[in-house]
Amino acid sequence: MSEIESFFKSAFSVDNVIFGFDGSELKVLLIQRGAAPFKGKWALPGDLVYPNENLDTAAERVLEQLTGLRGVYLEQVKAFGAVNRHPLGRVITIAYYSLIKISDFNVTPASFAQSARWHAVSEVEELAFDHNEILNTCLKRLKHKVRTEPVGFELLPPKFTLTELQQLYDAILNLPKKLDKRNFRKKILSMNLLVELPELQEGVAHRPAKLYQFDGEKYEQFVSEGFSFDI
Amino acid sequence: MSEIESFFKSAFSVDNVIFGFDGSELKVLLIQRGAAPFKGKWALPGDLVYPNENLDTAAERVLEQLTGLRGVYLEQVKAFGAVNRHPLGRVITIAYYSLIKISDFNVTPASFAQSARWHAVSEVEELAFDHNEILNTCLKRLKHKVRTEPVGFELLPPKFTLTELQQLYDAILNLPKKLDKRNFRKKILSMNLLVELPELQEGVAHRPAKLYQFDGEKYEQFVSEGFSFDI
DNA sequence: GGACTTATTGTTAAATGAACACCAATTTAT
DNA sequence: ATAAATTGGTGTTCATTTAACAATAAGTCC
Numbered sequence: 001m002s003e004i005e006s007f008f009k010s011a012f013s014v015d016n017v018i019f020g021f022d023g024s025e026l027k028v029l030l031i032q033r034g035a036a037p038f039k040g041k042w043a044l045p046g047d048l049v050y051p052n053e054n055l056d057t058a059a060e061r062v063l064e065q066l067t068g069l070r071g072v073y074l075e076q077v078k079a080f081g082a083v084n085r086h087p088l089g090r091v092i093t094i095a096y097y098s099l100i101k102i103s104d105f106n107v108t109p110a111s112f113a114q115s116a117r118w119h120a121v122s123e124v125e126e127l128a129f130d131h132n133e134i135l136n137t138c139l140k141r142l143k144h145k146v147r148t149e150p151v152g153f154e155l156l157p158p159k160f161t162l163t164e165l166q167q168l169y170d171a172i173l174n175l176p177k178k179l180d181k182r183n184f185r186k187k188i189l190s191m192n193l194l195v196e197l198p199e200l201q202e203g204v205a206h207r208p209a210k211l212y213q214f215d216g217e218k219y220e221q222f223v224s225e226g227f228s229f230d231i
Numbered sequence: 232m233s234e235i236e237s238f239f240k241s242a243f244s245v246d247n248v249i250f251g252f253d254g255s256e257l258k259v260l261l262i263q264r265g266a267a268p269f270k271g272k273w274a275l276p277g278d279l280v281y282p283n284e285n286l287d288t289a290a291e292r293v294l295e296q297l298t299g300l301r302g303v304y305l306e307q308v309k310a311f312g313a314v315n316r317h318p319l320g321r322v323i324t325i326a327y328y329s330l331i332k333i334s335d336f337n338v339t340p341a342s343f344a345q346s347a348r349w350h351a352v353s354e355v356e357e358l359a360f361d362h363n364e365i366l367n368t369c370l371k372r373l374k375h376k377v378r379t380e381p382v383g384f385e386l387l388p389p390k391f392t393l394t395e396l397q398q399l400y401d402a403i404l405n406l407p408k409k410l411d412k413r414n415f416r417k418k419i420l421s422m423n424l425l426v427e428l429p430e431l432q433e434g435v436a437h438r439p440a441k442l443y444q445f446d447g448e449k450y451e452q453f454v455s456e457g458f459s460f461d462i
Numbered sequence: 463g464g465a466c467t468t469a470t471t472g473t474t475a476a477a478t479g480a481a482c483a484c485c486a487a488t489t490t491a492t
Numbered sequence: 493a494t495a496a497a498t499t500g501g502t503g504t505t506c507a508t509t510t511a512a513c514a515a516t517a518a519g520t521c522c
Contacts, residue, residue, distance in 0.1 A: 010241070010242065010243065010282065011241065012241065012243060012312070012323055049312070051241065051321055052314050052321075053314065054312060054313055054314055055310060055312035055313075055323065076309060076310065078307060078309070078310075079286060079307065079309075079310040079325045081243070081280070081285060081286035081325065082285055082286075083283050083284065083285055090282055090283075092243055092286065092325075094310045094312065094323075161500085162500085162501090163499080163500075180480070180481075180482085181500095181501090182481095182482085182501090182502070182503080183479075183480070183481085185501080185502085186502095186503095187479095201500095204488085204489085204498090204499080205488080205489050205490070205497090205498070205499090206487080206488055206489065206497080206498040206499045206500080207486070207487040207488045207489085207498075207499055207500050207501085208487080208488070208499090208500085209499080209500055209501085210500085210501090392469090393469085393470090394468080394469075411511075411512075411513085412469095412470090413470090413471070413472080413512095413513085413514095414510075414511070414512085416470080416471085417471095417472090418510095431519095432469095435467090435468080435519085435520085436466085436467070436468095436519085436520050436521070437466075437467040437468045437469080437518085437519060437520060438467075438468055438469050438470090438517075438518040438519040438520080439468090439469085439518080439519065439520095440468075440469055440470090441469085441470090
């Protein structure tokens with residue numbers, strides 16, 4: 001094989017860290033590999049990038065094939081390209097993470113018969129390939145992102161309570177001490193990005209909380225006026 | 232060509248945004264392309280990744296071949312993989328940026344006969360490929376990085392004055408108003424990361440300033456104790 | 463010695479962040 | 493219907509950080 005040919009003896013893939021939130025824990029959607037290599041191991045959903053497909057498109061496709069969802073939050077994080085990261089050849093992978101509303105994920109659609117399951121991020125064990133490293137990198141990125149841009153709402157239902165929002169932040173940031181309830185509420189409400197709905201939480205065995213909605217348009221407007229989100 | 236084969240009809244490259252600082256402006260090292268495509272256009276230095284070469288190694292190699300430098304600051308930023316970003320085929324590129332001391336760059340070493348030149352980042356015109364986009368992304372990353380980690384020192388000589396340090400920050404951040412001199416000094420000195428040397432600036436036609444050195448070991452220690460750099 | 467240039471230093475007011483505890487509203491059990 | 497249990501909601505104070513701001517000091521050059 002000539003040197004020039006060997007340059008093309010390689011492929012690239014995307015891997016997608018799909019995050020979800022179940023009300024108390026941050027979760028990641030993993031699939032169990034049905035074939036070698038790493039048969040039986042849990043892994044990040046991913047696929048080779050089609051020859052005439054953009055990277056972002058490939059990541060969206062992986063997400064849609066697994067969850068049926070389109071148009072959700074998706075961000076590229078980094079390329080992973082260690083020479084021996086894939087036992088069958090030279091494959092570099094571009095890592096993405098996406099944020100979905102866990103309730104939107106309804107069992108596995110047809111195209112992916114493989115078993116897919118939510119795992120608590122804190123309890124993920126040894127994954128296939130270098131997927132632990134990818135997961136950690138994406139988690140780190142998410143921790144940062146969620147403090148500087150209002151992406152956390154992507155993980156919550158459209159209507160949520162302030163306690164749910166705070167639990168989300170506590171779950172993602174996983175700080176030694178939980179956020180202070182009063183300070184958190186003060187801060188988030190002072191941004192004027194939440195709309196208080198004329199509805200209350202239902203079906204709880206205690207005082208029901210007010211429901212809020214995130215106002216994305218207001219956020220865009222504020223940003224254009226120099227505002228920057230910060231928690 | 233079978234579908235499987237076509238997956239391998241692709242290549243990956245690295246492109247390196249090499250930043251330097253000349254005392255007043257942030258610069259980027261560009262090369263002028265000697266061959267098609269984009270012959271004659273300025274471009275980021277880059278190369279295909281060798282089949283058994285790690286991505287970081289390839290970026291280091293590109294840097295060394297151009298500048299003769301090793302062991303300098305280098306960070307991967309992102310993959311760029313739009314289908315038609317390269318006119319001759321499917322090539323995704325992994326973008327890196329590096330920070331070098333501009334005085335260490337001594338004309339072009341033999342292996343790269345191509346013309347390489349420092350350009351003020353603010354005056355860069357239309358580059359080859361999607362290199363303007365890559366440059367902008369890396370610049371944005373650098374702006375953030377320089378405020379949260381002490382990487383700015385990589386662009387300065389080992390001994391520097393506080394004014395030089397501030398000019399570096401002003402040049403990189405390019406804020407509507409320059410940083411306040413007194414506040415900047417207070418902040419940077421309060422971190423206890425700079426060692427005041429028993430030497431003064433020389434060769435200037437005015438009161439010479441004290442020289443300082445960055446103490447990287449102290450920084451590592453402080454970080455392990457929970458410190459985080461912030462300007 | 464005088465003119466010139468840049469270096470060095472501190473205070474105050476405003477905004478932000480951190481710490482902290484009690485009453486309110488609802489459901490469930492008796 | 494009352495009490496117990498559970499979570500929701502709310503303000504103040506103190507400490508810290510940030511922002512704004514100007515006069516004197518130490519050199520060089522003529």
